[in-house]
Amino acid sequence: MKRICFSSTFIFVFLLLTGCWDQDLLKDARLIYGGGFDLEPNGKILSTFVIRDVPVSEQQSPKNELIYTVGNTPREARHKADNQISRNIRTYRNRILIIGEELAKQDVHQLLDVFYRDPKSPFNARIGVAEGKAKDILSLKKVGNVLIAEEIDELINSKEKTTTVPKVTIETIFPVMMDPGEDFVLPYIMKKGKRVDVSNSAMFHKYQFTGTLNPDESTMYLLLKDEKGKMATLTKKISIEKDQKKVYNFMTFNVEKSKRRMKVLIQPDDQITVRLDLKLKVSVLEFPKDLLDDKKRVARLNQILSKEMTDLANKTLKKMQKARCDGLGIGRQLIAFHPDTWKKQKEDWGSNYQKVHFVPKIQVEIIKKGIIM
Amino acid sequence: MMDLFRKLFSNKRAEKSSYINVFPSLQKNKEYIQNQLFHSSDLKWRSIRFNQLSGLIVFFESLSDQQRIQNEIIRPLEEKKEGNVDAIIASVDIAKKSDLSQLPQSLVQGNCVLLFEGTAEAYIVGMAAENKRNIVEPENEGAIRGAHDGFIEHLITNLYLVRKRIENPSLVVRYYQVGKATKTKLALLYMQNLANPDLVEEVDQRLGSIVMDTTISPGFIAEMIEDNPSSLFPQILFTERPDRAVAHLMEGRVVILSDGDATAQILPVTFFAFYQSPDDYHSRWIVGSFIRLLRLVSFIIASLVPALYIAIIGFHPEILPVNLIFTVKSSIDKVPFPPILEALLMQITLEVLREAGVRLPSRVGQTIGIVGGLVIGESVVRAGLISYPMVIVVALTAISSFVAPSNEISTATRILGFPLMILAAMFGLIGIMFGILFILIHLCKLESFGTAYFAPVMPLRIKDLKDTFTRFPIWSLNQRPHDPHPKRVNQERYSRGWVHDDPEKE
């Protein structure tokens, strides 16, 4: 009995003392759906917050509210935004983070620090680089009937599935960003009139934005990296005979299966050669020019496609080397398997990477032709 | 403890020893009995002459069967006029007593007392009236298939129901009388060849140590003999179903039946016994397993979901995925209360509604449905006092808690939710986890009659889990559950032996 009395008093006192210290009520939160950071001319950071408000009644559709603030750090900007809006700003359900081009050319790592430090940060938010200013893209407010941040988020999501842009979140780029032997690639978000276009990719070297890849190149990059999404559709010009009409000279195909092998070879003179073998099994989606009933013709097409793709790979790799973006993690391979070479090269890996000799070899094989020959 | 026990026994003996001889004079006897029974108005007399002696038949008209007295005592005596009383009276239960002080007690038990002038002995004839209701299916323990009979308030009928199912000489019945004033009759039932003798002895001792004037409901007895009366969890299984009682008897447990109540008490039981129902064994085993799992899940839902909801809404909204969070947010935005208050309000409303539903006569009962379901459920949200998700949570809790086949555990689970809710409101998920840990510790501490309450999970016995979370096919349950420590563990060998001796296959 004494024990019960003791425990109940204890519990009672405990209850009286309770302050619900960490309570963070959902109803008191203003949820940020997306955010953008831009560089101001004076070196400060211009933050754009997209706050989504959901009305109580089911008939009304949700609305976006945009707040622009300037601060020295993203966190300061957020605090300022908090001062301008009722209730508390909460970022934990942020879906998309857009970094303005100019700011991305500075140090992304320092910008993202707050996301890595805060346990409640939206770790699985998507991240992308904006062409021009993030503010301009977010200021569209609506694309068609879809609210801006949601549109971008879903757009990136669908583009990830078609192997157009890399599948990255704030979390997944963290270990890559910190690793000296690998660089990351982000979706590149462009404003096209009143719409948003996500098809290019932004390359980074260390913490800086250094260049972009066009849609074909970024698909090729992802194939080379062995990160094929559900689909990977490419359209290539086919020129078997020269005197063909120009219009229907193309073939659209989808990569069904891709198999990559990467080998890093070190010559005695420390010349690094990277062999990239890529075997693609493709299905033809559109080929208006010809029928595919002949085995010989298919073999010829395979050859042509292989060559086209190898060219594309070369072009992509050149571009990446020019941007110093080690997106394939060659440095990583050196660290792991050739530590001696790495020790010599790591001081200036960026420029050493540009000297790496890539030998891509892509074999394309048509395995499906659709329901006609 | 033992000293006290002994003292009580000696007290009882002292009471009994006030022995008074039956007076030879009828008048004196009559006076004595009347005085002892305080001239109660329902005490009846009838004079009779037999063997040329004037006699007296004394009985309570409220307790004795007057029809039988007339047929079995008065008519034979009147017809024969003389002879041996024992031989003439056509009744099973007849005894001679010379102790006058015992007569009032036997009268109170419904016996009829026969006295003769000049004889210092009284005949006590069992003439108790049997007013009992029909054997019907217990209302709150219905089963879809299987036996549809239930215990009633009449002890002997209840014993009949059990004995009829176990036609085995090993079934032992022991009578007890508890309640110094009410003298409630109890029957302890067990299988001699199965029940652990230590258990039987322990129960016997505890029943014997009850010193109390009135024992009305089995709840009284349960509270007297339970190991942990201050625990929230019931440790004795109440049932009104004879088939359930029999099943437990055959697992080596002990059943206590009490006169005047339709409830059988089964002990020792584990937590999981409260989530088993005879229905499980009547349906196919896959279905039975599914339903049983469902019940255990609903236990978790009933005790945990309100707390989880509070923790998520109040502490960790980031757990919710993006689509859900906006849906939830839109509906809770205008609620004026913090989630804990909201939950407490709704939970208490629910308890009130439930209690009102039990008390109200069934004709008015529909009103409760309308008031509770429509008015409170709908308007409270319309008025913006409570959010839709909270109403859903509370409704889910209520429904899940009623899934439990035992009413005791279903109430316990809902009450269990309250401390968890408070912990959730203070520490979020961390608080809930500590709450669960505390409950687990408590469950693993609990022992009832030497049996671990949370067996076979704590202590772990994998063989017994077959019939705990799931219900394996009966032919695979070769052993009895281990928790009551039965004398014989094996209950089945290989009943599907016919599978192999199929001559057609050759």
Add this chain to the structure above:
Amino acid sequence: MILKKSKITQGQLMFFVIQSQVGVGILSLPNKLQATAKGGAWISSLIAGLAVQVIILILWALCRRFPSDTIYSFLPKITGNFLGKLLGFAYIVYFLFSVSTILSFFADVVGKWVLQTTPRWALLILTLFTCAYLAKENLRVIARLFVISSFTIIVIVILSLFGYAHTNITYIFPIMEAGWGEIIKASNAALFPLVGYEVILVIYPFVEGKSIGKLKAASLGSLVIILLYTFEVFTSLIIFSPEVMPVISEPLLYMLKGFSFQIIQRIDLIFLSLWIFIISTATVSWLYMATTGLGHFFHRGEHKKAVPYAVFIVFILAMIAQDPAITDLYDRMIKIFHYTFVIGLPLILLIFSYLLRKRGA
């Protein structure tokens, strides 16, 4: 002397060892090991496991000579009454110290990850209240709960398997980057997160069965934990690049933070919640060891009576350890304690008892 009611089986002994060993270490071990051993960190934890097996052998050999005595009652038999009691007290201090280190680390982690503003005392009271509720029970009840809470380890392993969605195996190469010297040095550091096996010093006489079976149970339990730790270290190593590892102190939580299922996000919260079970059982185990000693000296073997003030001492100690400087001090003290009381002293005692031919009845 030992009641039948508090006897436990050998299987329960195994779980007892498991639950005492898994504790705070699991979160921070990858970070600590990687700092010195780099890609070979997982080898370090295996080596540490081997060392633990040897230590268990020593402890077992010592306990075997006194099959019905706990450490508190056999110490005086070897070293004489006064010294024995003194050493017994030293062990109690060590155990209490360990509890408070565990708890202060726990409070730190929870304060960092979930409850940032909840005061430390509230969290400590909540934990200690729950733990004391179990610690005052007899060994059998404690063992029962330990068996069940070991299932959380399976869930933890499953949760960490989700991490394999984004792995990069090259992160562990070159395995020998740091060299054998560093790897062994790191395995020294890995010994401390593995503490807890010394529980056999106290519970050995309560276990049923032959001594060889007890050894098997204890080392099997320890093996399970070593494999678990190695697995977690390995998982962390291949998820986080070597440059990230020094930055994050709880890699396991960090990797779970980004995952999401359909209806739950922030898996790290789920992980942390399960981790509470593990922490609490470890706390209870140490508390039990300490209070058994206190009960032996002050309450005629009733450890239950020692629980309230032992809990109070632990609370105070854990409250003091808020400052990183003091936490470091605690850490260093624990290391010294550990070497002396778990490795050094038992070895000396073992040799002594061989030389002096001292044996329990």
